[in-house]
Amino acid sequence: MRLKTFSAKTMKEVMALVRDTMGPDAIIVSVEQARKGGSVRVTAAVEQGLLPQRPPKAPRPRPSPAISDERRPQRARSRPFDMAELKAAIAHHGFPFALGERVVELAARHDAETLAEALAAAFESLIGFAPLALEAPRPLMFIGPPVASKTVSLAKLAAEAVVNGRPVRLITTDTVKSGGxxxxxHYGTLMETEVAVVDEADALAKAVSGAAPLTLIDTCGLSPFSLDELERAVRLLKAADAEPVLVLPAGIDPLEAAEMADIFARMGARRFVATRLDGARRYGSLLTVARGGRLALAGMSRSPYVAEPLETPTPMRLARLVATLPSAKAAARIKERIS
Ligand SMILES: Nc1nc2c(ncn2[C@@H]2O[C@H](COP(=O)(O)OP(=O)(O)OP(=O)(O)O)[C@@H](O)[C@H]2O)c(=O)[nH]1
Ligand SMILES: [Mg+2]
Incomplete structure (x- = not known):
């Protein structure tokens, strides 16, 4: 493990320095805001074996293949659409049988030239898309299982609002986890936005009173199988008259995810943010949660950096994610570098 500290005027600049110097696998260990001068200091760590070779010139940050496809739609690695490829993608992502059959049926109705186009056409009819906006009539309460990326997703939306000069009100009810x-x-300090800390329904009702264009409420990790935890969450939701937004990481078992989504939907969740897309290669769980109008897709996160906003989900973005299968060459390169 190698540690290095970087300073810059803004979070965005310092994150670019971290990624240029330490590569995309760097982990942020601490973030400090200097009292004077307004600079941000970030300490990052990276495993020795993952350190990039020192290039003659600092390389530009390299987005994941799916993002680069999105930015350069004309140059997307499009291949002629072939039903066998679609079936291979479905098997790779572990779609439950009925979902896989439905995707094949919908994709076959379109005269698509590429796998991504075929998938996008299927997702357009199968999945709801309801992106989070920088204004919301009701407070948004980010809920979900532990370590799903609730706080980071909320902070990404808040940072985007702040960067666009939109007022945002931040509240946390996470008095359960130490440091929650x-x-x-901490993110509030970096954004120069106060954070109200409340742990009871009455206090939350007071904290959300008065109009605000965007109120974001963080919660502690919630086991969907614990009645006590669900009851506390429902009390808080009612007190704030908030919209619950489910946050769910990629890469979990599709049936487990579907069961969780059904429980959170009963609490009133109608949309979800899919997170840690960069840390998984199988997205069957996300499709299972989103299919058939179960929950609409509200945002996508593929980095832990608060300065990088949630991506707006579209059928094509989701399709490119599913169509980009891991390459054996890339896997071999990673193994070689870390061995
Ligand atoms: N690679 C990657 N890491 C992420 C992403 N989103 C969050 N993380 C990291 O995942 C970890 C958990 O994120 P949090 O936002 O603290 O998760 P949480 O759901 O609030 O966790 P609890 O409050 O403990 O339940 C942190 O280390 C984040 O930096 C993402 O999209 N990609
Ligand atoms: Mg949290």
């Missing part, structure tokens, strides 16, 4: 409230307070 401090995590959001």
């Amino acid at each position: 409230a401090q995590q959001l307070e």
